Amino acid sequence: MDLYEYQGKQYFSRYGIPVSPGGVADTVDEAVSVADDVGYPVVVKAQVKVGGRGKAGGIQLAQDPQEVRRHAGDILGMDIKGHVVHRLWIERASDIAQEYYASFTLDRSAKKYLCMVSAMGGVDIEEVADSDPAAIARRHVDPVDGFSAESASELVAEAGLHEGAREQAASLLQKLYTCYVEGDCDLAEINPLIYTTDGRVHALDAKVTLDDNARFRHADWEEFSATETTDPRERLAKEKGLQYVGLDGFVGIIANGAGLAMSTCDVVEQVGGKPANFLDIGGGANAAQMANALEVINSDENVRSILINIFGGITRGEEVANGIVEAMGRVQIASPIVIRLDGTNAEEGRRILADHAAEGLESVPTMIEAARRATALAKEHRP
Amino acid sequence: MSIFVDENTRVVIQGLSPTGQGLYHGLRNRAYGTNVVAGTNPKRGGETIEGIPVFSAVAEAVESTGADASFISVPPPFAAEAVVEAAEAGIGFVVCITEGIPAHDEARVYNLLRRDFPGTRLLGPNCPGIISAGKCNIGITSGDIALPGGPVGLVSRSGTVFYQALYELTQKGVGQTTGVGIGGDPVPGLSFTDVLAAFEDDPGTKAVLMIGEIGGSAEEQAAEFIGAQLSKPVVAYIAGVTAPPARKMGHAGAIISGSRGTAKAKMEALAAAGVIVAQNPTEAGERMVEIVTAIRKDEGMTPG
Numbered sequence: 224m225d226l227y228e229y230q231g232k233q234y235f236s237r238y239g240i241p242v243s244p245g246g247v248a249d250t251v252d253e254a255v256s257v258a259d260d261v262g263y264p265v266v267v268k269a270q271v272k273v274g275g276r277g278k279a280g281g282i283q284l285a286q287d288p289q290e291v292r293r294h295a296g297d298i299l300g301m302d303i304k305g306h307v308v309h310r311l312w313i314e315r316a317s318d319i320a321q322e323y324y325a326s327f328t329l330d331r332s333a334k335k336y337l338c339m340v341s342a343m344g345g346v347d348i349e350e351v352a353d354s355d356p357a358a359i360a361r362r363h364v365d366p367v368d369g370f371s372a373e374s375a376s377e378l379v380a381e382a383g384l385h386e387g388a389r390e391q392a393a394s395l396l397q398k399l400y401t402c403y404v405e406g407d408c409d410l411a412e413i414n415p416l417i418y419t420t421d422g423r424v425h426a427l428d429a430k431v432t433l434d435d436n437a438r439f440r441h442a443d444w445e446e447f448s449a450t451e452t453t454d455p456r457e458r459l460a461k462e463k464g465l466q467y468v469g470l471d472g473f474v475g476i477i478a479n480g481a482g483l484a485m486s487t488c489d490v491v492e493q494v495g496g497k498p499a500n501f502l503d504i505g506g507g508a509n510a511a512q513m514a515n516a517l518e519v520i521n522s523d524e525n526v527r528s529i530l531i532n533i534f535g536g537i538t539r540g541e542e543v544a545n546g547i548v549e550a551m552g553r554v555q556i557a558s559p560i561v562i563r564l565d566g567t568n569a570e571e572g573r574r575i576l577a578d579h580a581a582e583g584l585e586s587v588p589t590m591i592e593a594a595r596r597a598t599a600l601a602k603e604h605r606p
Numbered sequence: 607m608s609i610f611v612d613e614n615t616r617v618v619i620q621g622l623s624p625t626g627q628g629l630y631h632g633l634r635n636r637a638y639g640t641n642v643v644a645g646t647n648p649k650r651g652g653e654t655i656e657g658i659p660v661f662s663a664v665a666e667a668v669e670s671t672g673a674d675a676s677f678i679s680v681p682p683p684f685a686a687e688a689v690v691e692a693a694e695a696g697i698g699f700v701v702c703i704t705e706g707i708p709a710h711d712e713a714r715v716y717n718l719l720r721r722d723f724p725g726t727r728l729l730g731p732n733c734p735g736i737i738s739a740g741k742c743n744i745g746i747t748s749g750d751i752a753l754p755g756g757p758v759g760l761v762s763r764s765g766t767v768f769y770q771a772l773y774e775l776t777q778k779g780v781g782q783t784t785g786v787g788i789g790g791d792p793v794p795g796l797s798f799t800d801v802l803a804a805f806e807d808d809p810g811t812k813a814v815l816m817i818g819e820i821g822g823s824a825e826e827q828a829a830e831f832i833g834a835q836l837s838k839p840v841v842a843y844i845a846g847v848t849a850p851p852a853r854k855m856g857h858a859g860a861i862i863s864g865s866r867g868t869a870k871a872k873m874e875a876l877a878a879a880g881v882i883v884a885q886n887p888t889e890a891g892e893r894m895v896e897i898v899t900a901i902r903k904d905e906g907m908t909p910g
Contacts, residue, residue: 329709331822334716334793366714367721407708437708439683470850481790482764482819485845489869490886492848501849534766534773535748566769567748590770591888 224433227270229312230447231429238402240395240413241425245314254295255288257313263287264316267294271306274347279303284316317427321385322415324348324359325396326430327403336364336403338374340382340396344415358382370400384418391424392416407437456500456523463515465502472497473601474594475520475529475558477513479504479538487532490590496598499526504538513546518554527604530597531562532590540564540572548579559583559600563593607756607810608738608784609801610699610727611675615742618644618673618697620688621680622660628679629655631703631746635677638749640742643671664695677735677744678702685731686711693723700795701744702730712793719795728795734765734787737772745787747772755781757901758894759805761798762817763790763824767845767887771817774891780898783811790819798828806836813839813897815890816881818872820846825872833879839897840881843890844869 226234232242246257247270258265269281276282281303283294291313301308322345330337341359343351351358360382364370375393384392395416403411412430419425438444460467466481470488474496478484481503488498500523504516513531520529533543543564550556560583564572576586587593619632622645629645633656636642644659644667651662661667664676676692678685678700685704692700712731719726729736735745740754751769753776760775760782762768768787775782786801788794798816805811814836818825825844832840847869873883882897884890 329713329792331792331824332827334713336713365717365721366710367717404710407710409709434709436682436706437710440708468850470848478766480764480766482762482768482817482845483766483770485819485849486764486767486770486843486887488849489845489847493885498848534769565773566751589888591886 224435224444224447225272226429226431226433226447227272227310227450228268228429229270229310230450231431232312232426234406234431235402235426235429238398238406240398240402241423242429243314243317243425243427245312248295248311248313249309251292251295251299254311254313255291258285258288258291261313261315265291265313266316267291267298268312268314269298269301269303269308270310270312271303271308273304273306276303281308317417317425318420319417319427320420321388321418323382323384323388323392323418324351324414325392325399325416326410326412326414327364327400327408328410328412330363333363336366338362338364338370338378338396338400340378340384342383348414364400366404370397372397387422388418388424395424407434407441408432409434456519459522460502460519463519465504465512465516465519467519468501469523470498470500471525472499473525473527474597475499475523475526476532477502477504477516477520477529478532479534483532483534487530487590487594490594491530491598494591494595494598496594496601499523509542510546510549513543514550514553517547517550517556521554521556521558526558528558528597528601529556529560530593531560532593533562533564533566535564535566535569538567540566540568540570541575544572544575547584548575551579551582551584556583558604559585561585561587561593561597561600563587563590607808608741609759609804609808609811610729610784610786611736611738611742611744613639613741615675615699616641616643616671616673617675617677617744618646618664618667618671619658620646620664620676620678620692621684622647622655622658623650624655626679628677631679632658632677634749635743635745638743639740640744644673664691664697668695668697673697675699675744676701679704682706682708686715689715689728690718693719693726696725698725698727700726700728701733701735702728702795703733703735703745704730705732707731707791709792712791716793716795727800729786730789730791730795732791733789733794734768736784736786738784739782747785747787751776752785753779753781756783756810757812757898758782759808759811759814760785760817761801761805761814762787763819764817764845765790767817767843770887771815771843771890774887775815775894778891778895780895783808792822798824799831802828802831802836806838811838812901813841813894815894816840816842817887817890818842818844820844820849820869820872821867823867826875829872829875829879829881832876832881841884841890841893841897842873842876842881843884843887844872
């Protein structure tokens with residue numbers, strides 16, 4: 224789960240990482256009121272989960288209430304790379320002497336954490352990595368050993384941060400590590416991390432990705448979930464506990480297992496179709512879950528045929544078949560369904576489905592044939 | 607022949623209770639022929655469930671039954687400690703199918719095992735398990751989709767594509783030595799490279815089918831290993847060609863960041879290492895049939 228900047232900063236604050244004083248505003252009036260509280264000058268920042276806000280005009284400096292009013296009015300409702308701005312973060316402006324970069328993430332190939340620090344902050348770090356890799360100081364951190372004060376000091380020196388900034392930066396780095404580990408982040412990134420003209424080091428931006436698997440030990444994440452997703456199909460799927468990613472094609476996909484769901488999307492594309500979504504109903508998919516999945520797919524107006532690809536391991540064929548029949552009784556499924564069922568109790572499942580063949584439900588023996596059939600049906604049903 | 611587990615492997619099921627997942631899968635594994643010798647449950651030490659003696663800790667189970675492999679399907683909050691308990695008890699092969707373990711727990715356990723328990727191999731988490739066809743099945747794979755006798759070794763990140771691939775081979779009359787589902791999480795225990803190295807050393811395995819997916823760089827590392835050290839033919843399939851960037855495709859590990867982790871990059875790396883890259887699981891099965899047919903023909907012509 225990606226956090227908005229303001230949420231990331233609130234998260235940082237819990238771990239003692241210094242950020243600028245500020246507040247959230249959803250209207251122009253709120254923006255002025257927050258700005259009055261934090262004190263001028265302020266920066267008005269669009270809250271969207273996409274990079275390039277500054278270039279798009281989504282970050283503006285304001286000296287007084289009139290300027291806040293004008294910028295907030297301009298930015299609210301602005302479309303930044305397909306993300307519409309509904310919320311602003313207003314914070315006290317900082318006098319920046321230098322811009323740095325700091326992050327913790329997992330290096331999957333090394334199977335250790337990776338800490339990166341650079342004196343070249345404020346720009347896309349991937350560009351720095353490409354153009355001047357030596358400008359980034361890196362260190363692998365063994366999760367068993369943890370991140371020592373010595374490592375932090377060495378890194379900030381190695382990265383060439385200003386001498387006056389090093390002690391604060393090293394201390395901040397250790398807090399960022401605690402936030403990354405105890406806060407169960409997949410990514411904790413500060414870009415830029417600034418050194419102000421009056422000698423303070425703090426986070427001017429916050430990019431935080433939380434590990435959804437750790438939700439069970441963070442009751443406080445509930446507030447972040449409420450603002451998480453905007454695609455109505457994805458929101459519905461999430462409510463139903465399904466793994467769903469919306470795509471822009473016309474063949475609705477339901478499969479069990481992430482790999483098989485991806486593979487099904489691939490095969491549909493190979494035979495000339497276009498997947499409308501990725502949907503994994505999970506390992507132990509039962510009747511109710513299948514019904515939920517069909518409901519989600521059915522809510523997508525672009526879907527013109529549905530391909531269900533199930534290979535039973537724990538998932539049992541007759542459960543899947545019953546789920547489809549149940550769903551067809553519960554909601555009016557708008558598109559024809561093609562199903563390929565194999566594995567545990569597949570024959571029993573196919574028998575159940577055969578009784579409903581007349582209702583726009585076809586059973587096809589292999590994955591590729593099923594993909595071809597679903598694609599052909601979608602093309603026939605073109606509106 | 608087989609790798610990691612065989613007919614002599616003795617399995618303890620951690621977290622065994624009359625209603626849990628562990629019992630359901632454990633009984634299926636036992637029905638396949640796996641030696642399920644013990645269960646553990648801190649509250650049920652001394653009981654017997656479906657003929658399986660229960661101990662309160664793994665160490666006791668090891669002492670009493672000689673268990674050398676363990677099967678973990680406990681919920682995510684308890685899985686990391688279960689793996690550590692198995693390692694401390696001296697278990698050599700731990701299979702953890704639990705889905706949804708926090709990445710930090712995985713990273714900590716992986717590095718702890720490497721430092722303090724080098725004798726313990728961890729398969730998973732979030733994986734289907736391992737099946738040495740006709741000998742031992744630990745995990746959730748349906749035993750009837752595997753065909754004993756080799757000569758193909760199978761290794762997969764995805765669970766259901768693992769089943770699909772086993773099934774394709776079996777349908778075509780091509781047997782397997784061992785199928786290993788390494789799982790799709792960010793920090794898996796055994797990697798492609800670990801499993802490929804074991805297949806290289808197994809005389810019964812003549813060819814390897816590898817199923818990868820988008821995200822991370824495990825397939826690229828495998829390609830490097832194959833190019834340098836694997837003498838046996840490899841067929842590979844990578845799921846997720848059509849996956850959009852920066853979206854998590856079900857598995858926490860299946861996410862493309864920037865230009866890295868794409869199916870295309872992985873397929874190119876594998877092809878460059880001499881691997882036959884198939885476009886879908888069915889084609890992968892077909893390519894493998896061609897290879898096995900050629901191997902059998904060669905063997906048939908070799909005297910003695």
